[in-house]
Amino acid sequence: MSRRSTFTLIFAGSLLTLILGGCLINAPQAATLQPTPTPIVVVVTPTPLPAEAFAAADAEEQLIVNIYERVSPAVVHITSQVITLDFFWGPVPREGTGSGFVIDREGHIVTNNHVVEGAERIEVTLADGTVVPAQVVGADPYNDLAVIQIDVPAEVLHPVELGSSANLRVGQRAIAIGNPFGLDRTLTTGVISSLGRIIESDGRPLGEMIQTDAAINPGNSGGPLLDSRGRVIGVNTAIRSGAENIGFAVPVDTVKRVVPQLIATGHYEHPWIGILAYAITPRLAQALDLPVDRGLLVAQVYRNSPAQRAGLRGGTSQVRVGNYRVLTGGDIITAINGVPVDSMDSLTVYLESKTQVGDTVELSVIRDGQTMTIQVELEARPQATG
Numbered sequence: 001m002s003r004r005s006t007f008t009l010i011f012a013g014s015l016l017t018l019i020l021g022g023c024l025i026n027a028p029q030a031a032t033l034q035p036t037p038t039p040i041v042v043v044v045t046p047t048p049l050p051a052e053a054f055a056a057a058d059a060e061e062q063l064i065v066n067i068y069e070r071v072s073p074a075v076v077h078i079t080s081q082v083i084t085l086d087f088f089w090g091p092v093p094r095e096g097t098g099s100g101f102v103i104d105r106e107g108h109i110v111t112n113n114h115v116v117e118g119a120e121r122i123e124v125t126l127a128d129g130t131v132v133p134a135q136v137v138g139a140d141p142y143n144d145l146a147v148i149q150i151d152v153p154a155e156v157l158h159p160v161e162l163g164s165s166a167n168l169r170v171g172q173r174a175i176a177i178g179n180p181f182g183l184d185r186t187l188t189t190g191v192i193s194s195l196g197r198i199i200e201s202d203g204r205p206l207g208e209m210i211q212t213d214a215a216i217n218p219g220n221s222g223g224p225l226l227d228s229r230g231r232v233i234g235v236n237t238a239i240r241s242g243a244e245n246i247g248f249a250v251p252v253d254t255v256k257r258v259v260p261q262l263i264a265t266g267h268y269e270h271p272w273i274g275i276l277a278y279a280i281t282p283r284l285a286q287a288l289d290l291p292v293d294r295g296l297l298v299a300q301v302y303r304n305s306p307a308q309r310a311g312l313r314g315g316t317s318q319v320r321v322g323n324y325r326v327l328t329g330g331d332i333i334t335a336i337n338g339v340p341v342d343s344m345d346s347l348t349v350y351l352e353s354k355t356q357v358g359d360t361v362e363l364s365v366i367r368d369g370q371t372m373t374i375q376v377e378l379e380a381r382p383q384a385t386g
Helices: 003-026 051-074 252-265 282-288 306-310 344-354
Strands: 075-085 091-102 108-111 121-125 131-133 135-140 145-149 173-178 186-201 204-212 224-226 232-239 247-251 275-280 295-301 317-321 324-328 332-336 360-367 370-377
Touching: 051 075, 051 173, 051 186, 051 224, 075 108, 108 252, 135 252, 145 252, 173 204, 173 232, 186 344, 204 232, 204 344, 232 252, 247 252, 252 344, 275 282, 275 344, 282 317, 282 324, 295 306, 295 324, 306 370, 332 344
Parallel strands: none
Antiparallel strands: 075 091, 075 121, 091 108, 108 145, 121 131, 135 145, 173 186, 173 224, 186 204, 204 247, 224 232, 232 247, 275 295, 295 332, 317 324, 332 360, 360 370
């Protein structure tokens, strides 16, 4: 065999060895089955809290439960029937519902004026389900308060305890009990959200109102708003239209001032000065060159009014300011008894909440650039002036 043939055989053998070796190296290995791991399940058993950890929650619950058990028997469901006229002037009875609460053993019940206003018939459902007729004793549309009376044995009546609204603070607990949507003696809880609110009711300002987020709905009107001791701090009267959890209550100090007169005379005399005035704004002050940009510009002094007898002066000439004609030249009132006033509403609210008929108030007045004080003895507001 030639040397060339021998080399060819050796090369071919080597090449075959490499190919076979590569095939053996790259041949797929048999899959090794791995056992499926057993999942580890950890069971956690929470450690029970010690009994003392629930003490605060239990105390809170018991507080609310106790208040409801003590006060709810005093809350009544009021149904009133008002006669309205249809399109053809025919009488149509319309029924309304509200709440109220018993204040004495003589059967007097406090509620809102709008619950019983114009009613032809009033019925009261007591906590035990007894239904009895009621009569209006007195009403004060301005403060939206009314007193009705029922004739039942004294032993079935459970009067509430009246608290005070003078020292209330935002954040305090507020508890409402009433009959929302006819659901008897429903309790809701919340806090006092704000104080001293002025809201409009039938065109009249209701001042010093308590604002709360305790749920108040139609039917709650006239029911009590309570503090954490179950004392009445207000009379639930209104909700903010289109808003949730914004309700208002007439403060109990107003109730304590108005209700005795309603029981004694059937009406409440509102303190009155007898003026018509514009609220001074920076724009009005600039337009009229007034010496202050806050206060009341007296436009008119009513005849035979306390203001006229005290010597207050009204406007003497007309000036056009924008699209309005304004009476100028009158006195400027900046404060009453040292409390600043900047609108007729603020003056009226002060008179309603801080004074009574027969009181004498001191008005801080600017006249012709000179500062002075004028004493005014308050009288009862005539019905004709609203």
